Amino acid sequence: MxxxxxxxxxxxxxxxxxxxxxxxxxxxxxxxxxxxxxxxxxFKNSELAKTRAAFLKHKVINELEKYLIEFELNFTKNGGKIIWAQDATEAVREILQIADKHQAKKIVKAKSMTTEEIEINTAFEKEGIDSIETDLGEYIVQIAGEKPYHIVTPVMHKSKEDIAELFNKQFDLDANSTPEDITSFVRKRLRKEFTSADIGITGSNFLIADTGSVALTENEGNGMMSVSFPKIHIVVAGIEKLIPSVTDLELFWPLLASYGTGQRVTVYNSIISGPKKENETDGPKEMYIVLLNNKRTELLKKERQRxxxxxxxxxxxxxxxxxxxxxxxxxxxxxxxxxxxxxxxxxxxxxxxxxxxxxxxxxxxxxxxxxxxxxxxxxxxxxxxxxxxxxxxxPGIEKKTMWGMKKVMLKRKYMNMGSYGIRNYALKKILSKTWGPRRDLPQLARKSFNQQWKENNN
Ligand code: SF4
Structure with a gap:
């Protein structure tokens, strides 16, 4: 600990x-x-938009089992398969089984914090399966051997110069490459990966209960490519990602875009309702959704934190x-x-x-x-x-300190004990370590509030 x-x-x-x-x-x-x-x-009235969104999401969380069942029913009707995963181990095991069944050697992945949560890339690596991040930010983080820095902008901690230096080291690109040069280089590299991948893995921004669909929001088109080219599509999503109806996207899409990146609407917004149908030309033959709990129900049990x-x-x-x-x-x-x-x-x-x-x-x-x-x-x-x-x-020491503080603070005579200098000295002795070396501990006043009150009211 x-x-x-x-x-x-x-x-x-x-x-x-x-x-x-x-x-x-x-x-x-x-x-x-x-x-x-x-x-x-x-937004004409952003407060109203927030109130509506909050109402809908809170309703879903309070009736989660109802919406989960509705989603499962509709997604299954659409031809998809639901996998319930109690924790990260179960989710990884199920995904590896699908990969094994289809003898997958290469996976393309769109950005998803839920897959970070189950550390699927580490599992693929152990099995000798190539897993390639296709979101530019995630791709940079992957080649740098780091974890995402931020849930929306994974590479926020790097400047364009840092990234140029990284690509120079990794791929021998010009050390002064511009963001455009780097983007174009990555785009060319990834094209081949999309068309030769066996499985595409994405997250889900929203799971839509009444249509049994996955709503995916992204700016680069890599999510759509990860869904369209490979024969198998696996979505990994937390059980809380539900919204009641497809019509709610009218509210959630602009809200997510505005608060996430400041856009009016994100560039690519897809609604994916199961695998490719008979009359469709593109899309995966099989689509799975791993619905992940991973202690979310622990939070659900907490009346206030849920x-x-x-x-x-x-x-x-x-x-x-x-x-x-x-x-x-x-x-x-x-x-x-x-x-x-x-x-x-x-x-x-x-x-x-x-x-x-x-x-x-x-x-x-x-x-x-x-x-x-x-x-x-x-x-x-x-x-x-x-x-x-x-x-x-x-810890015991904290408990004892609190107990002592309570005793002192509840008795006026203890509070007034000692001179101004002694009180400040004692405070410094007790708190200096916790207070840290970089800031000054405030001085206690020469006269307590109690003394000043008495003086001023006599
Ligand atoms: S990430 Fe966005 S929606 Fe989630 S708690 Fe923070 S502000 Fe709210």
Whole structure:
């Protein structure tokens, strides 16, 4: 438990004082902020749009079993096959079985955080199966041997110069290559992969209950290619991805585009309803959806935190968060980062190892303010902290400190004990380690509020 927390604190310290990291992130987020302002202009009443979206998603989460059954029924009618996976191990085992059945040697993958969650690429690698990321950002992260930095923009931590340097090292491209040069190089390389892949794997932005379809949103067309060329299409999606009806996309697509990237609508939006039909020329012969639980039901059991399952993974709360912007995505050491990651990761990855994430917040509330589905993120962080205390997992020294503080604070005579100098000295002694070396501990006032009150009212 302490190793993970210790690593988090060490990495956070390194990142927060790295001027290059700060410069790149501030630049990329400032461009995002400008685009979002532009994208939001499409809503006459954005508050109403958010309220409607929140209502629909909260309704789905509260009646999840009903919508899951409806989705399964309709998707199966469309000719697709549903695989229920209780955890990452089950999901990986099922996917490998499909790959084995079709003797797959090459997989093309569109961006999907759910496949990151089950670490499918590592499993393919062990089996000697070539798995190629086809989203440009994910492709860059893959060749750099890193994990995605951000749930929407996986390569946000790299400048265009960093990427040119990476391609120079990996593929001997000119060290001064422009983003256009690099994109064109990757496009040519990937074309061959799409047409020769045995299986295409994608995530799903939304699972549509009333039509049994998958809604996929992307900007590069790589998702559509991953679905169209290979004979087999596998979707990996969390059970919370449902929306009630295909007509709800009218609301969710623009909302996701505006909050995710600042676009009015994302470039490619596909609705995929099962494998290729008899009268169709393109599409896979078989389509599977792996519906992943992986502790989502643990979160569902929590009356107050279950609302976090409404998240549409737009990434807006990450960009708004002062902590995320300073410590960066990799420091969290989890798939889902930023405020939403800090709320859900302690349940998905274990409270004992990841409780500290719920404390990694200034509680400024900017995340709650920005969230398009109105998840009260900063309040949920407090609920998580409360759970951590109620579970009795707080270390002995912290418990004793709190007990002592309570004793002192409840008795006026203890609060007034000692001179001004002694009180400040004692405070410094007790708190200096926790307070850290980079900021000054505030001084206690010469006179307590209680003393000032008495003086002023006599
Ligand atoms: S919690 Fe809200 S703001 Fe954050 S990623 Fe999810 S939907 Fe977007």
């Amino acid at each position: 302490w190793e993970i927390k210790k690593k988090f604190i060490t990495d956070a310290n390194i990142k927060a004082f790295n001027p290059e990291h700060r410069k790149t992130i501030n630049f990329n987020i400032s461009r995002y902020n400008e685009s979002v302002e532009e994208g939001m202009l499409q 609302i976090a399952l409404s998240c549409i993974r737009c990434g807006a709360c990450l960009n708004a968060c002062p902590v995320y912007r300073n410590i960066g995505g990799h420091t969290y050491n989890t798939v889902y980062t930023g405020p939403i990651g800090s709320v859900i990761s302690p349940y998905m990855n274990g409270m004992t190892d990841y409780h500290h994430l719920s404390f990694a917040s200034s509680l400024c509330g900017k995340c709650t303010e920005i969230c398009p589905v109105k998840i009260p993120l900063h309040k949920l962080l407090l609920v998580n902290r409360n759970d951590w205390v109620k579970e009795g997992s707080v």
